[in-house]
Amino acid sequence: xxxxxxxxxxxxxxxxxxxxxxxxxxxxxxxxxxxxxxxxxxxxxxxxxxxxxxxxxxxxxxxxxxxxxxxxxxxxxxxxxxxxxxxxxxxx
Numbered sequence: 902x903x904x905x906x907x908x909x910x911x912x913x914x915x916x917x918x919x920x921x922x923x924x925x926x927x928x929x930x931x932x933x934x935x936x937x938x939x940x941x942x943x944x945x946x947x948x949x950x951x952x953x954x955x956x957x958x959x960x961x962x963x964x965x966x967x968x969x970x971x972x973x974x975x976x977x978x979x980x981x982x983x984x985x986x987x988x989x990x991x992x993x
Contacts, residue, residue, distance in 0.1 A: 922946050930982065938969050939978045943986040953985035 904912070923929030923946045933940045940956040955962070955978055957969040962981065966974050 928952055928986070932978075934970070934975075936970070939975055941978050941982040943982060953982065953988070955981040955985050 921929055923944045925945050925947050928943045928945045931942045931944055938957045940954070942954045943952045944950070945952055957963065957966060957974050957978060959981070962974075962977055963969075966977060968974060
């Protein structure tokens, strides 16, 4: 039986989730790249919450990027995600 794209993605996620678990002390980073944008989330599986998120659609990044799907965009999202996670942690 041939698997469609969504089923293949679920299988890959399942393999990773069996091995990687985000805790409150050390959350996991989830990155998704669509055709037009890049999204990153810092997730705690213990509490079942997204601690922080950033994407190329975020108000601060949207204006400063020329292209929203190239290497510069990925670097900008990568730089912003720890900052947002630290801010979210300090505001709790």
